[in-house]
Amino acid sequence: MTAAPVLRVDGLRVDYPTPRGELAAVDGIEFTVERGEILGLIGESGSGKTTTAMAILRLIQPPGRIGGHATLDGGTDLLALGEKELRRLRWRGMALIPQGALNALNPLLRVGDQLEDVILTHEGRGARKGLAERLDALYQTVGLPRRVGRHYPHELSGGMRQRVCIAMAIALDPPLVIADEPTSALDVIVQRVVAQTLLDVKRRLGIAFVLIGHDIGLMAQLADRVAVMYRGKIVEIGPTEELFASPRHPYTRMLIDAVPAIGHKATVKVAEGLAPDPFDQAPGCVFQRRCPYVFGPCRVAHPPLERAGTDHSVACYLLRDAAAPTEGASA
Numbered sequence: 001m002t003a004a005p006v007l008r009v010d011g012l013r014v015d016y017p018t019p020r021g022e023l024a025a026v027d028g029i030e031f032t033v034e035r036g037e038i039l040g041l042i043g044e045s046g047s048g049k050t051t052t053a054m055a056i057l058r059l060i061q062p063p064g065r066i067g068g069h070a071t072l073d074g075g076t077d078l079l080a081l082g083e084k085e086l087r088r089l090r091w092r093g094m095a096l097i098p099q100g101a102l103n104a105l106n107p108l109l110r111v112g113d114q115l116e117d118v119i120l121t122h123e124g125r126g127a128r129k130g131l132a133e134r135l136d137a138l139y140q141t142v143g144l145p146r147r148v149g150r151h152y153p154h155e156l157s158g159g160m161r162q163r164v165c166i167a168m169a170i171a172l173d174p175p176l177v178i179a180d181e182p183t184s185a186l187d188v189i190v191q192r193v194v195a196q197t198l199l200d201v202k203r204r205l206g207i208a209f210v211l212i213g214h215d216i217g218l219m220a221q222l223a224d225r226v227a228v229m230y231r232g233k234i235v236e237i238g239p240t241e242e243l244f245a246s247p248r249h250p251y252t253r254m255l256i257d258a259v260p261a262i263g264h265k266a267t268v269k270v271a272e273g274l275a276p277d278p279f280d281q282a283p284g285c286v287f288q289r290r291c292p293y294v295f296g297p298c299r300v301a302h303p304p305l306e307r308a309g310t311d312h313s314v315a316c317y318l319l320r321d322a323a324a325p326t327e328g329a330s331a
């Protein structure tokens with residue numbers, strides 16, 4: 001992969017002033033999304049996944065503040081663009097399938113009209129020519145019969161509505177789609193169908209995805225690489241198979257251990273611990289309060305994300321093995 005990544009995020013942070021103090025919802029993260037890949041973003045509720053997505057699309061509302069950089073296709077910094085340029089880029093340069101999207105379709109408009117709207121709004125009336133064929137191709141790509149275009153959202157099943165949302169996101173053929181928990185509200189079987197739809201879209205159109213979710217099984221099936229977030233930080237990122245087969249960060253291990261294996265009725269050994277407190281200002285590793293392996297350096301500074309293999313990085317002092325820094329060493 002020599003071309004510029006579709007998305008490069010660098011030092012991204014989002015801070016919210018709150019009555020209890022400054023809350024770092026996203027605390028200086030970096031990652032890339034390569035052309036045509038699915039990057040999974042996992043981590044428990046409140047870890048900053050949605051805020052990351054919203055920040056990249058510049059949808060953070062004041063008093064929230066964004067910092068850092070995010071470049072699309074090696075081009076200009078999204079975080080420095082004016083509102084007009086941003087509007088042009090949204091949908092066309094990247095599209096968002098927001099959390100809860102399937103309930104956010106306009107209930108008063110037929111599905112086909114909503115899809116047409118997206119295309120005509122961004123491409124102008126000239127796009128009318130061939131529009132019907134284009135919609136047909138879209139329906140086909142997401143596995144919907146073309147008659148759904150004549151239906152209102154409430155007449156469709158959840159899985160079908162979610163596929164309409166996918167169709168909308170890819171209508172202008174953006175190189176990148178960010179999908180925030182696109183299957184969470186669906187039944188298990190339907191989840192798999194929608195997941196398969198995302199895979200088909202990726203393979204057929206070469207669209208790259210940032211796929212936010214917490215279903216580890218689904219991630220294993222879909223993502224090429226996975227990033228694990230905890231309290232606003234990426235604590236591990238790497239190729240999906242390697243990351244799930246030999247997780248390096250204690251938190252990743254905990255997430256994987258929490259998935260009950262079918263047929264094994266062993267007691268689930270989840271360290272329940274404390275839910276991460278976003279206001280916890282203690283210096284050191286964000287995971288120290290729940291980590292069974294916490295030692296000296298973990299209480300001094302949060303460990304940097306360091307290479308632990310080809311394309312695999314981890315933020316944990318344990319991985320420095322023998323060379324673990326003693327207390328007082330700075331990261």
Ligand code: ADP
Pocket residue numbers: 016018023024025043044045046047048049050051052064278
């Ligand atoms: P996730 O999507 O991983 O569940 P979020 O990105 O929604 O997590 O939230 C990350 C953190 O930011 C949480 O602690 C949440 O309470 C906080 N947060 C999100 N949006 C706001 C906001 N508008 N104002 C203040 N805090 C917020």
Ligand code: MG
Pocket residue numbers: 049050051099180
């Ligand atoms: Mg979320």
